[in-house]
């Protein structure tokens with residue numbers, strides 16, 4: 195089970211990993227207080243391609259729009275530091291991909307349970323129990339979410 199960052203394109207999900215839509219419930223200060231699972235996407239298509247430029251008209255799936263908007267997301271995170279902070283993976287934990295959103299806007303793709311993330315060049319990020327991959331295309335810490343989606347107009351749910 196892997197998720198792969200396709201160059202200048204979507205997130206590819208290999209294998210039978212459940213994809214869920216999860217609502218982040220927040221308090222008045224914007225702090226997440228609860229995660230509510232809303233639905234599981236029932237596609238049999240494999241691999242699956244999840245939009246990460248934030249512009250698809252067929253969310254959460256890629257519709258090819260990334261090439262029209264010139265999406266380019268070179269990985270800027272400190273890979274060495276990320277992998278150095280390795281975690282013990284609980285193999286009994288469910289491996290899942292969660293499409294996170296608040297009541298008003300879309301957020302990152304949560305990857306949990308030690309699912310392997312593979313970079314555009316094949317780099318293997320150390321598996322973690324939780325990671326959040328940017329799907330607005332605006333993070334300065336690619337491929338991970340840095341919170342920039344809260345200012346991205348195209349992530350507002352209409």
Ligand code: FES
Nearest residue numbers: 328329330339342
């Ligand atoms: S989804 Fe892009 S910064 Fe959070």
